[in-house]
Amino acid sequence: MTPQQQAANVAASLGMDFTKTVLEHLDGGYIHSTPDCFILAVDAVREFGDSRYEGAIFVTLAAGKIQEFLDVDPHRETRKWFGYCRFFGDKIRWIPYQRVRQRGLKLPISQN
Numbered sequence: 001m002t003p004q005q006q007a008a009n010v011a012a013s014l015g016m017d018f019t020k021t022v023l024e025h026l027d028g029g030y031i032h033s034t035p036d037c038f039i040l041a042v043d044a045v046r047e048f049g050d051s052r053y054e055g056a057i058f059v060t061l062a063a064g065k066i067q068e069f070l071d072v073d074p075h076r077e078t079r080k081w082f083g084y085c086r087f088f089g090d091k092i093r094w095i096p097y098q099r100v101r102q103r104g105l106k107l108p109i110s111q112n
Helices: 003-013 018-028 066-072 097-103
Strands: 030-033 037-048 051-064 081-084 093-096
Touching: 003 018, 003 037, 003 051, 018 030, 018 037, 018 051, 030 066, 037 066, 037 081, 051 066, 051 097, 066 097, 081 097, 093 097
Parallel strands: 051 081
Antiparallel strands: 030 037, 037 051, 081 093
16 A cells, blocks of 8 residues: 555545645645655744744655655755654644754654
């Protein structure tokens, strides 16, 4: 199964409309799809208390080797934060972007 097929299955299991989500990212986000990686992401602002941190990215849906996207992200040198949820409706988790680039990240994807 390809990463795109895996992501579509995860989206379906979470009640997400995969096609609609992809189309939304065509207009205002990132779509990276190769035989080894599929990722949908958007530029974001991390808000923490009264603070706002520009230069973040939020991953909407991902499967496969995330490092592949991190290697081609056009803002990889200036990004500050990497955000994601472990499953639909979960709290957003933020990790320093450069740490994710250095160490890699395996996103746990729930198919429940």
